[in-house]
Amino acid sequence: xxxxxxxxxxxxxxxxxxxxxxxxxxxxxxxxxxxxxxxxxxxxxxxxxxxxxxxxxxxxxxxxxxxxxxxxxxxxxxxxxxxxxxxxxxxxxxxxxxxxxxxxxxxxxxxxxxxxxxxxxxxxxxxxxxxxxxxxxxxxxxxxxxxxxxxxxxxxxxxxxxxxxxxxxxxxxxxxxxxxxxxxxxxxxxxxxxxxxxxxxxxxxxxxxxxxxxxxxxxxxxxxxxxxxxxxxxxxxxxxxxxxxxxxxxxxxxxxxxxxxxxxxxxxxxxxxxxxxxxxxxxxxxxxxxxxxxxxxxxxxxxxxxxxxxxxxxxxxxxxxxxxxxxxxxxxxxxxxxxxxxxxxxxxxxxxxxxxxxxxxxxxxxxxxxxxxxxxxxxxxxxxxxxxxxxxxxxxxxxxxxxxxxxxxxxxxxxxxxxxxxxxxxxxxxxxxxx
DNA sequence: GCGATCAGCT
DNA sequence: CACAGCTGATCGC
Numbered sequence: 001x002x003x004x005x006x007x008x009x010x011x012x013x014x015x016x017x018x019x020x021x022x023x024x025x026x027x028x029x030x031x032x033x034x035x036x037x038x039x040x041x042x043x044x045x046x047x048x049x050x051x052x053x054x055x056x057x058x059x060x061x062x063x064x065x066x067x068x069x070x071x072x073x074x075x076x077x078x079x080x081x082x083x084x085x086x087x088x089x090x091x092x093x094x095x096x097x098x099x100x101x102x103x104x105x106x107x108x109x110x111x112x113x114x115x116x117x118x119x120x121x122x123x124x125x126x127x128x129x130x131x132x133x134x135x136x137x138x139x140x141x142x143x144x145x146x147x148x149x150x151x152x153x154x155x156x157x158x159x160x161x162x163x164x165x166x167x168x169x170x171x172x173x174x175x176x177x178x179x180x181x182x183x184x185x186x187x188x189x190x191x192x193x194x195x196x197x198x199x200x201x202x203x204x205x206x207x208x209x210x211x212x213x214x215x216x217x218x219x220x221x222x223x224x225x226x227x228x229x230x231x232x233x234x235x236x237x238x239x240x241x242x243x244x245x246x247x248x249x250x251x252x253x254x255x256x257x258x259x260x261x262x263x264x265x266x267x268x269x270x271x272x273x274x275x276x277x278x279x280x281x282x283x284x285x286x287x288x289x290x291x292x293x294x295x296x297x298x299x300x301x302x303x304x305x306x307x308x309x310x311x312x313x314x315x316x317x318x319x320x321x322x323x324x325x326x327x328x329x330x331x332x333x334x335x336x337x338x339x340x341x342x343x344x345x346x347x348x349x350x351x352x353x354x355x356x357x358x359x360x361x362x363x364x365x366x367x368x369x370x371x372x373x374x375x376x377x378x379x380x381x382x383x384x385x386x387x388x389x390x391x392x393x394x395x396x397x398x399x400x401x402x403x404x405x406x407x408x409x410x411x412x413x414x415x416x417x418x419x420x421x422x423x424x425x426x427x428x429x430x431x432x433x434x435x
Numbered sequence: 436g437c438g439a440t441c442a443g444c445t
Numbered sequence: 446c447a448c449a450g451c452t453g454a455t456c457g458c
Contacts, residue, residue, distance in 0.1 A: 025450055032439070116448090150448070185449055238445060238451050262448055318448070441455080445447085 021115025022099035046098035092129040093117035096188035109143035120160045142333040149338030150318040158314035165195040179254040183240035205233035245309040261316030328353040
């Protein structure tokens with residue numbers, strides 16, 4: 001990017017200004033508290049949450065911009081070396097708290113970078129955002145659409161989040177004597193937890209750092225770190241597995257719920273072999289499949305009981321295929337690129353939506369995601385995962401263990417990790433766990 | 436000792 | 446596969 005002007009969710013050298021769509025880790029790789037490459041623009045909510053993730057970040061470089069209005073930035077044109085004006089508007093992506101799309105106007109034309117987004121047909125928030133976007137465009141053509149193509153395949157079919165949330169409430173209500181754990185990430189799915197809390201009139205347990213995040217998000221009273229106050233706990237997704245559930249069930253009857261657009265892949269208890277692997281070759285089949293082969297599918301509207309303790313519910317913060325299609329039909333961009341471009345799973349949106357773009361592009365670009373050959377559009381760097389070759393040479397199996405662990409409700413932490421958490425302000429010693 | 440980065444894993 | 450992200454190891458300072 002020697003001629004770089006702007007970067008979105010990408011943190012290499014060479015751009016004059018940087019933009020962050022939201023605070024999930026796969027979009028902040030390369031960012032650190034020692035950042036000094038240039039101003040970083042984001043939504044006001046992302047800016048509020050930002051210091052929690054990057055405690056010593058130089059706040060003079062953090063530039064929150066309000067959504068739904070144009071902002072002008074004066075930059076130096078990479079081509080003419082003279083001043084050039086960049087206009088940007090932030091639009092609600094309804095993905096996780098603070099998540100936005102960026103609409104750019106400048107000498108390069110008009111670009112729309114969606115970041116991760118979910119715009120459901122029945123969502124008032126999405127309708128408002130859509131109106132903002134259309135009004136902002138004022139009939140202008142989007143030259144390049146950088147699109148959240150996470151679920152850009154017709155096999156990805158899942159319901160609106162309010163439907164999936166009610167499915168989860170129903171599962172919990174049908175297990176009145178059970179504890180419930182729900183797998184979540186460091187940010188996102190707060191609306192789901194809020195819905196559960198209101199529908200069942202329960203508080204929700206979260207781990208200490210997550211409670212801090214909830215307070216930053218102005219959620220008070222609903223969430224607690226006291227396990228005696230509720231039977232419903234939201235736990236880090238990475239701590240959520242069959243072994244965790246088996247262990248919890250040796251103490252109390254407990255079910256686990258995985259809200260995800262992706263189906264859950266079971267691992268054997270030995271952790272080595274994927275169960276039912278031969279049947280999980282297509283995502284469509286995976287959603288169809290029930291692990292309980294002896295008694296037939298235990299499945300309702302996308303909800304699956306993968307395991308006697310575990311439910312997978314299709315609650316997704318990314319748009320499903322149909323929603324992506326509707327978005328592309330709405331924008332009708334001249335050109336399009338997927339922002340999720342790991343080499344093994346990249347699906348070029350043009351493959352499915354080329355007919356909705358203004359240019360009649362052949363689908364030959366299916367695996368051409370890494371290079372932009374249209375000279376004028378090279379100003380925008382976009383996120384792409386770097387891929388090393390198979391560097392497994394000399395890679396000996398490292399011995400695990402030998403390190404003391406502290407256990408927080410199935411969350412296994414090394415001392416190093418506990419220290420990291422402590423530095424970030426978590427008071428692990430005050431976490432009243434019941435195991 | 437610390438931060439940045441990477442492989443590995445879920 | 447991989448939504449997003451943790452863990453532990455290594456390396457350079």
